[in-house]
Amino acid sequence: MSGWQTLFYKEVLRFWKVSFQTVAAPVLTAVLYMLIFGHVLQDHVKVYDTVSYTAFLVPGLVMMSVLQNAFANSSSSLVQSKIMGSLVFVLLTPLSHWSWFFAYVGSSVARGLAVGLGVFAVTVFFGQPGFAAPAWILVFAVMGAAMLGGLGVIAGLWAEKFDQMAAFQNFIIMPMTFLSGVFYSIHSLPPFWQRVSHLNPFFYMIDGFRYGFFGVSDVSPWLSLAIVASALLAVSGVAVHLLRIGYKIRG
Amino acid sequence: MPAISFQSVSKSYRSARGPALKALDEVSLDIEPGEFFGLLGPNGAGKTTLISILAGLTRATAGRVTVHGHDVQADYAQARRQLGIVPQELVFDPFFNVREALRIQSGYFGVRNNEAWIDELLESLGLADKAGANMRQLSGGMKRRVLVAQALVHKPPVIVLDEPTAGVDVELRQTLWQFIARLNKQGHTVLLTTHYLEEAEALCARIAMLKAGRVVALEHTSELLKAASSNVLRFKIDSALPPEFRDKARVTGRIVQLPAHDAHEIERYLAIIRQAGLRVEDVEIRKADLEDVFLDVMSAGYSGKPAAAQPPAPIDLPPVSDAREEAKLEAPLP
Numbered sequence: 001m002s003g004w005q006t007l008f009y010k011e012v013l014r015f016w017k018v019s020f021q022t023v024a025a026p027v028l029t030a031v032l033y034m035l036i037f038g039h040v041l042q043d044h045v046k047v048y049d050t051v052s053y054t055a056f057l058v059p060g061l062v063m064m065s066v067l068q069n070a071f072a073n074s075s076s077s078l079v080q081s082k083i084m085g086s087l088v089f090v091l092l093t094p095l096s097h098w099s100w101f102f103a104y105v106g107s108s109v110a111r112g113l114a115v116g117l118g119v120f121a122v123t124v125f126f127g128q129p130g131f132a133a134p135a136w137i138l139v140f141a142v143m144g145a146a147m148l149g150g151l152g153v154i155a156g157l158w159a160e161k162f163d164q165m166a167a168f169q170n171f172i173i174m175p176m177t178f179l180s181g182v183f184y185s186i187h188s189l190p191p192f193w194q195r196v197s198h199l200n201p202f203f204y205m206i207d208g209f210r211y212g213f214f215g216v217s218d219v220s221p222w223l224s225l226a227i228v229a230s231a232l233l234a235v236s237g238v239a240v241h242l243l244r245i246g247y248k249i250r251g
Numbered sequence: 252m253p254a255i256s257f258q259s260v261s262k263s264y265r266s267a268r269g270p271a272l273k274a275l276d277e278v279s280l281d282i283e284p285g286e287f288f289g290l291l292g293p294n295g296a297g298k299t300t301l302i303s304i305l306a307g308l309t310r311a312t313a314g315r316v317t318v319h320g321h322d323v324q325a326d327y328a329q330a331r332r333q334l335g336i337v338p339q340e341l342v343f344d345p346f347f348n349v350r351e352a353l354r355i356q357s358g359y360f361g362v363r364n365n366e367a368w369i370d371e372l373l374e375s376l377g378l379a380d381k382a383g384a385n386m387r388q389l390s391g392g393m394k395r396r397v398l399v400a401q402a403l404v405h406k407p408p409v410i411v412l413d414e415p416t417a418g419v420d421v422e423l424r425q426t427l428w429q430f431i432a433r434l435n436k437q438g439h440t441v442l443l444t445t446h447y448l449e450e451a452e453a454l455c456a457r458i459a460m461l462k463a464g465r466v467v468a469l470e471h472t473s474e475l476l477k478a479a480s481s482n483v484l485r486f487k488i489d490s491a492l493p494p495e496f497r498d499k500a501r502v503t504g505r506i507v508q509l510p511a512h513d514a515h516e517i518e519r520y521l522a523i524i525r526q527a528g529l530r531v532e533d534v535e536i537r538k539a540d541l542e543d544v545f546l547d548v549m550s551a552g553y554s555g556k557p558a559a560a561q562p563p564a565p566i567d568l569p570p571v572s573d574a575r576e577e578a579k580l581e582a583p584l585p
Contacts, residue, residue, distance in 0.1 A: 085338075
């Protein structure tokens with residue numbers, strides 16, 4: 001294995017060794033959402049004419065879990081090793097900022113996809129969403145996870161304590177994922193909130209991802225692709241830059 | 252080409268109010284390949300900052316550092332391949348066991364099929380039976396050994412140990428020094444910072460002393476010891492010290508140590524004690540060791556050049572023949 005592959009492997013091993021917490025727990029949370037929202041809203045919410053609410057909910061929950069766990073992986077690894085001091089083992093190596101980026105983001109994608117698969121495997125019993133265009137599923141899952149992995153790198157470098165990390169997660173990541181249309185189609189919103197939702201890049205990730213299952217979406221998957229790709233590039237640019245200058249990790 | 256070269260290295264930290272704090276001020280020194288070099292100084296003198304700059308953990312405000320000719324900033328990948336750094340803090344990754352930690356560290360440097368060397372490191376550092384133990388389960392001393400093993404796992408020609416024996420038991424210190432001395436004999440360059448001056452005296456061929464970010468002494472250890480050719484008067488006392496001794500004396504509990512340049516000074520000290528009517532015990536005269544030199548340098552009494560040897564004037568005290576041989580006056584002075 002080359003240097004960056006070792007760091008990638010180490011990061012995957014890190015979450016896999018505590019997979020009860022990093023994979024099983026988010027799967028259970030998604031099942032609880034499914035049970036409660038599915039039960040309460042099944043007969044009240046009509047999203048697309050041909051799709052039951054529970055089936056509609058499955059891709060949304062999967063993508064939400066992918067995004068949140070991808071973010072949690074890189075951010076918690078960085079902030080924890082910064083606070084524990086064990087980041088020094090990586091800082092002393094010849095690994096370049098690109099190696100750091102690909103290892104941390106790559107392992108975030110791995111965790112996001114692992115949790116996403118787990119959530120899908122369990123929630124699919126409640127409602128089958130179908131696979132209208134499977135390539136879109138993969139594209140949006142990987143790009144969304146990579147973007148959140150990149151955001152996790154930025155947050156992990158920036159945060160100096162767990163409190164700041166939690167703030168980033170609870171005040172930015174959580175609202176943006178919840179308000180992205182996981183539980184509803186934005187067409188059910190008043191026009192003003194529809195316009196606000198269009199400013200949220202997370203909306204395009206979930207909408208494009210859902211298109212892969214149903215072949216229908218709120219906006220064109222190509223538009224979603226363009227916006228998600230741009231957001232991914234922007235986040236990656238910032239993350240690589242911060243790694244290159246050693247933001248808050250090299251004095 | 253020096254193994255490590257610090258060239259006019261300065262580091263200042265910006266502070267919110269007041270002037271910038273200068274942690275290092277134009278530090279220049281070269282360490283030759285194969286040397287066992289000691290870096291000494293009190294807390295806050297800048298030792299760890301200097302090593303952090305060498306390691307690439309911190310950037311110098313000015314100046315340049317090279318490792319075997321590779322600039323630690325511009326050519327960091329090559330420079331870091333040459334370096335094995337044992338950090339001062341007792342850090343560990345709680346997710347892995349000892350062998351995993353070593354394999355991973357080896358992998359970061361792109362070193363493959365390293366099991367034989369990992370086994371040898373585990374064996375040499377007394378970690379063989381802990382290879383499968385999680386890092387969290389290890390005692391402080393064991394964690395320290397793993398840090399040493401991690402630093403050496405990619406076989407670096409230059410080894411840097413930042414206070415590796417702080418808070419470590421005697422047995423580990425012995426194991427560690429035997430191992431490091433062996434590596435040094437095999438040609439590895441060793442840079443050591445330590446608080447144990449005895450250790451530096453025994454191991455390091457050359458020593459630099461830092462004080463407030465400046466190099467205040469840079470000598471072969473033997474020259475440094477020669478420079479402080481003075482003696483030390485040591486005794487135990489229960490009562491308060493006479494005012495004459497207050498500035499000079501080094502006091503550790505009951506033990507008082509007074510540096511003396513010649514026999515006359517020792518005679519004068521004894522006279523003061525006698526006149527004050529103090530009762531002292533276990534009086535010894537010994538030759539100055541590195542600790543005395545160190546304290547001398549830190550209190551700015553050191554000129555930077557070995558002082559001309561001054562034969563002690565004859566007085567009727569038992570002679571001091573060796574640095575370690577102590578002339579004891581059995582009977583307490585009146």
